[in-house]
Amino acid sequence: MKQPLLAVALALGLAAPAAAQDRLLNVSYDISRELFEALNPAFAAHWQETTGRTVTIDMSHGGSSRQARAILEGLSADVVTFNQETDIDVLAEGGLLPAEWRDLLPNRASPYYSLPAFLVRAGNPKNIQDWDDLAREDVAPVFPNPKTSGNARYTYLAAYAYELARNGGDHTATQEFVKSILSSVPVFDTGGRAATQTFAERGIGDVLVTFEAETGGIAAEYAAQGFERVTPSQSLFAAFPVAVVAENAKRNGSTEVAKAYLEWLYSPEAQRILAEHFYRVTDEAVAEEYADRQAGVTLVTVDEVFGGWGAVRADHLADGAILDQVFVNQ
Numbered sequence: 001m002k003q004p005l006l007a008v009a010l011a012l013g014l015a016a017p018a019a020a021q022d023r024l025l026n027v028s029y030d031i032s033r034e035l036f037e038a039l040n041p042a043f044a045a046h047w048q049e050t051t052g053r054t055v056t057i058d059m060s061h062g063g064s065s066r067q068a069r070a071i072l073e074g075l076s077a078d079v080v081t082f083n084q085e086t087d088i089d090v091l092a093e094g095g096l097l098p099a100e101w102r103d104l105l106p107n108r109a110s111p112y113y114s115l116p117a118f119l120v121r122a123g124n125p126k127n128i129q130d131w132d133d134l135a136r137e138d139v140a141p142v143f144p145n146p147k148t149s150g151n152a153r154y155t156y157l158a159a160y161a162y163e164l165a166r167n168g169g170d171h172t173a174t175q176e177f178v179k180s181i182l183s184s185v186p187v188f189d190t191g192g193r194a195a196t197q198t199f200a201e202r203g204i205g206d207v208l209v210t211f212e213a214e215t216g217g218i219a220a221e222y223a224a225q226g227f228e229r230v231t232p233s234q235s236l237f238a239a240f241p242v243a244v245v246a247e248n249a250k251r252n253g254s255t256e257v258a259k260a261y262l263e264w265l266y267s268p269e270a271q272r273i274l275a276e277h278f279y280r281v282t283d284e285a286v287a288e289e290y291a292d293r294q295a296g297v298t299l300v301t302v303d304e305v306f307g308g309w310g311a312v313r314a315d316h317l318a319d320g321a322i323l324d325q326v327f328v329n330q
Contacts, residue, residue: 027077030191063191064150084150110239117212122226142205145188158236179326216278231295
């Protein structure tokens with residue numbers, strides 16, 4: 001007697017097909033761990049509700065420039081969520097995504113933004129208020145190596161822009177100013193997470209320079225130490241660009257979920273999570289809800305001060321360019 005078809009299927013483990021599952025690798029900057037620990041479950045719930053499919057989101061964190069190099073060398077990222085546009089440009093130049101990647105999502109593919117700011121020790125004993133305080137002989141600033149960290153590169157450029165505005169456009173004096181800051185850094189870690197540990201756990205330095213969003217998270221994480229957030233009078237607009245690594249996503253069969261993941265970052269739900277983590281967001285209604293978390297500041301852009309990221313790469317970041325000249329013996 002033949003067994004019922006259902007019994008045969010059960011015996012073979014075929015009775016109920018497994019729910020469809022998607023998988024993504026998001027390669028991100030060094031200090032984004034807690035942010036995506038909050039964002040990813042929310043997106044997974046949204047994805048299951050809208051498609052009936054589950055998604056697993058794997059993360060890789062590190063200095064954004066090092067991450068870009070790892071992708072070029074074979075790390076199979078489906079999406080990147082970086083803190084500097086030049087690191088995505090490198091991937092575009094390597095043929096992994098379109099040159100016009102900024103045009104594929106709103107706000108030049110940056111769903112949120114921040115700016116370099118300061119975190120000082122309890123009571124601000126050195127009275128650190130602005131960029132010129134970082135050049136004082138009695139102040140030891142802490143930030144990672146601008147050669148490996150997009151976070152630190154913004155710090156370098158923000159300090160440069162501040163001094164250039166203060167001295168009326170004297171590049172020679174500005175380079176001496178930035179050199180004095182770099183020469184006072186006690187240790188150059190490769191990424192922002194290690195720099196935070198140097199400052200908060202090893203007790204090194206007087207001021208941690210990092211993204212404003214990160215200062216809020218660190219102050220909360222190390223509340224017992226009483227760290228205080230300081231926003232300088234002027235800082236640099238720091239876009240947080242995102243992109244689908246098109247060639248990898250196509251090969252991995254993840255293009256649909258990769259695009260949806262990045263588009264979801266612009267949703268009110270995701271924007272509120274971002275604002276909770278002290279990022280400045282592009283949704284005007286959500287930004288208004290969290291306005292009391294953000295200090296007033298004059299923001300300048302890379303385009304305004306430096307002529308765009310292409311000029312920054314050529315004039316400041318190329319081998320032997322300005323950054324190398326002011327970073328000697330470091």
